[in-house]
Amino acid sequence: MFDLPDVSTLRQCSILCSASYAAVFFVMSAGQSWYRCWGWGAGAYCASLVIGGLFENILPPWGYALIDGILCLSMALVLAGVRRFDGVRGFAPWMWGVVVVTAIVPTVAEIVFGAGGVSSAIWSLTMAVCSFSLAVPLAVSRATDGTVRPRRIAGWLLILYVPVYLAVAVADLIAPRLAPALEAVPFLADQLLFGAGNLALLWIPASHSQQRLRDTALRDPLTGVWNRAALAANAAALLVPGRVALLIDVDRFKAINDQQGHAAGDRVLVAIATVLQQGAGGDFVVRLGGDEFLVITTADDPVRAAEQIRLRADCSEAGLPAWTLSIGAARIEPGDRSIDDVMQRADLLMYRTKALGRTAVVA
Structure with a gap:
């Protein structure tokens, strides 16, 4: 026993x-x-x-x-x-x-x-x-x-x-x-x-x-926002019908780098990323590379969401060169199979803003 x-x-x-x-x-x-x-x-x-x-x-x-x-x-x-x-x-x-x-x-x-x-x-x-x-x-x-x-x-x-x-x-x-x-x-x-x-x-x-x-x-070392690896890791969770994908491009960013130097260009990117991160609590902010950012937001109105971001981030700060943004906004649809499908639509819309003269929003 x-x-x-x-x-x-x-x-x-x-x-x-x-x-x-x-x-x-x-x-x-x-x-x-x-x-x-x-x-x-x-x-x-x-x-x-x-x-x-x-x-x-x-x-x-x-x-x-x-x-x-x-x-x-x-x-x-x-x-x-x-x-x-x-x-x-x-x-x-x-x-x-x-x-x-x-x-x-x-x-x-x-x-x-x-x-x-x-x-x-x-x-x-x-x-x-x-x-x-x-x-x-x-x-x-x-x-x-x-x-x-x-x-x-x-x-x-x-x-x-x-x-x-x-x-x-x-x-x-x-x-x-x-x-x-x-x-x-x-x-x-x-x-x-x-x-x-x-x-x-x-x-x-x-x-x-x-x-x-x-x-x-999973973070971009310059701006601190998410990078492409983070986007890939969270793609399935982000692909929710009704959410809005905002593709953001800095207008004439190459000119900023050429005229002001790459250090000034980096500070501009950091300033933009900081503003983007101050958006709605559910926003997922990604630096895709170079001067392109992607924001996945739960906002109901794509145009309003994009315009609010443009008004906040489309500006200049003391000691930095002025900049403007072009934004393409696309809603995630039930038939979208990947986040790349949504980004492709937003990308086309963003380049349409370039054709309209930049500093604009197309949704």
């Missing part, structure tokens, strides 16, 4: 695991404060287990408050590290409040009710609330930097401690005989959840780096 390891063995396994991850995080922490937060978090958890194991039967009430505070602090440091990764202050005031409450409530309960089932249940409930409150910001993350998945995984792994603590609390209150057996459950959960949670934390910077590399590969 299979026997569960005793609490002492499981505690030692958790200590070794947390100490190992603390070492990994500190080794990786050069110049990166979030790794230090996670390292201190793993180290704090290790310290709480060591102190609790060595002095469990001789600590005064304030000693247990110290252990509980360190245990909660280890969870808070997980969230603090993610916040530091986002470039904000690691600890928000409410996080310190959670740590303080977690340290005080079980100690007060033991003073009031004495050692026994009630105070043990209150400790478990307090730890469940601590885990849940510090995990929720990660579990419901809406990060747009490519790290939302590892953040949510780390948060939900921390939330999985909640039913563990709740089960122990219920046993303490209504089935005291089961309480000694369930004492090992949190340490059993450690063997799976602690390692997986820390791997999710390590995934956050890696996922962010991958997203940055993907964005770099």
Whole structure:
């Protein structure tokens, strides 16, 4: 028959695991404060287990408050590290409040009710609330930097401690005989959840780096808007009937380069791209190459959309040569099989504006 390891063995396994991850995080922490937060978090958890194991039967009430505070602090440091990764202050005031409450409530309960089932249940409930409150910001993350998945995984792994603590609390209150057996459950959960949670934390910077590399590969290095590779990657999603494709060309751009220099021409392209990116929130702006841009917009009226863009971008800025734009606007139709079909129609319309004397819109 299979026997569960005793609490002492499981505690030692958790200590070794947390100490190992603390070492990994500190080794990786050069110049990166979030790794230090996670390292201190793993180290704090290790310290709480060591102190609790060595002095469990001789600590005064304030000693247990110290252990509980360190245990909660280890969870808070997980969230603090993610916040530091986002470039904000690691600890928000409410996080310190959670740590303080977690340290005080079980100690007060033991003073009031004495050692026994009630105070043990209150400790478990307090730890469940601590885990849940510090995990929720990660579990419901809406990060747009490519790290939302590892953040949510780390948060939900921390939330999985909640039913563990709740089960122990219920046993303490209504089935005291089961309480000694369930004492090992949190340490059993450690063997799976602690390692997986820390791997999710390590995934956050890696996922962010991958997203940055993907964005770099899909961005025009001069203007920062999307490039042709991004257009190809998003073509299927952009090919929605009713949307409008605006093909934009800078009039006599070669003359700007020849008379003012290529550096001036580059600044003009950057200025135009900046204006195009300030359009509607659903606009997809692409530099096709040279002085040609493509904007896919959700606007209802092609002519109005093109004219608004022309009025915003068809101008000059201080220190730059004057420029004008010609725009061809084509609506995406249900029968279009590719974005190239729409671009071809917009291209023909754009060149019709050239024939009309430039600085115009044809849709």
